Amino acid sequence: MxxxxxxxxxxxxxxxxDDSTFWGSWADWLGVPRHTLAVLVGVVTTQGRDNAEALRLIKPGFDLVAERAARERAGHGESITxxxxxxxxxxxxxxxxxxxxxxxxxxxxxxxxxxxxxxxxxxxxxxxxxxxxxxxxxxxxxxxxxxxxxxxxxxxxxxxxxxxxxxxxxxxxxxxxxxxxxxxxxxxxxxxxxxxxxxxxxxxxxxxxxxxxxxxxxxx
Known part of the structure; x- marks a missing residue:
């Protein structure tokens, strides 16, 4: 040691x-192809912006806390296996x-x-x-x-x-x-x-x- x-x-x-499941679940929730969100995450990453900005590009006014709660209520909450x-x-x-x-x-x-x-x-x-x-x-x-x-x-x-x-x-x-x-x-x-x-x-x-x-x- x-x-x-x-x-x-x-x-x-x-x-x-591996964050693939994490981002894939957000793409599914927002109703866009997973590839679309993956590319947007790449865009905000290269710009030095917070990755949540990728979600706001899809849904202007996106409220992360409120959306998480909505996913939980709908039975599509966060998952890690x-x-x-x-x-x-x-x-x-x-x-x-x-x-x-x-x-x-x-x-x-x-x-x-x-x-x-x-x-x-x-x-x-x-x-x-x-x-x-x-x-x-x-x-x-x-x-x-x-x-x-x-x-x-x-x-x-x-x-x-x-x-x-x-x-x-x-x-x-x-x-x-x-x-x-x-x-x-x-x-x-x-x-x-x-x-x-x-x-x-x-x-x-x-x-x-x-x-x-x-x-x-x-x-x-």
Missing amino acids: SASVRAVIFDVGETLL DADLYPDARPTLGALRDAGFWVGIAGNQTERAGLLLRALELPVDAIATSDEWNVAKPDSRFFERLCTWSGHRADQIVYVGDHRDNDIIAAHSAGLHTAHIRRGPWGYQNADDPKLRATATWRINELTELPALLISSDTG
Whole structure:
């Protein structure tokens, strides 16, 4: 194990979970082809805008909270199953825990997502979401809460994510080590971005690269 890293905490969407089901369900709810919404998500991503803007392009005045509630009432609420996990997610979580790291999952998700993730019985020590904490990335208070929640200092934690600003730069600014995974729209778009390269402690293509990197590295 690394001399200083004691905890590894993961973002959710496009880090552990393939977001295809998430976006596909929104396309179905709004009555547009899934390809249409996928392209619009790509457009707002390249523009540096929040991905919810893609939904507002389809439905002007779109209210995310109200639409989520409407989906729940209609029996089409948020869903997360084992099929949504990237193939390397569960094995990597287990390998890190077996190696003695404290392992957590914490991202910008709903309370319902937290319940759904816990139902998967993943090999982790704890799971939390921004809605449960009432603070979201990239707010520095999210990462302060991360430290208190995990029981580790910032310099003992690696935060793993795909998003340059919300995950890597924000966690780095809060004093955490960071691992950027090159997957999903944001992961690929910013893979060679100078700001990301300057703030990512590690850059990986697969989660399965992490255990060996963290066990063999001395970051402190």
